[in-house]
Amino acid sequence: MRVYMDTSVVMGRVFGEPGAIDDWSEWEPAISSELIRVELHRVVDRLRLRDWLTNLEFMDIRSSVQKMIRGFEILPLSRAVLTRAGD
Numbered sequence: 232m233r234v235y236m237d238t239s240v241v242m243g244r245v246f247g248e249p250g251a252i253d254d255w256s257e258w259e260p261a262i263s264s265e266l267i268r269v270e271l272h273r274v275v276d277r278l279r280l281r282d283w284l285t286n287l288e289f290m291d292i293r294s295s296v297q298k299m300i301r302g303f304e305i306l307p308l309s310r311a312v313l314t315r316a317g318d
Contacts, residue, residue: 236263236303238270245295260304266316267303271296 236258243251255261275296279289308316 232257234258234261236261236267238267238274241267241271241296241299242274244299245292255302261302262304262306263300264306265308265313267305268300271300 240252242248244253244255272293275284275289275292278284279286284292
């Protein structure tokens, strides 16, 4: 089954939130857009800047996020969509 992977789904798994989806093995491949990389790194960095994560936790979580993203099929976005997202 193919699914679109949302930032909130990834963060739920990273932080072990109740109801987070554990088994992604049926999703080959999970699909997302180029925005997921930016969104995930910004969320993790924001938590670190607010002192909600230690530097070690930040590095571990960022590594986990990068590992997950490598397993996704990343769809490119048009310049117009990227510009709008930046606004």
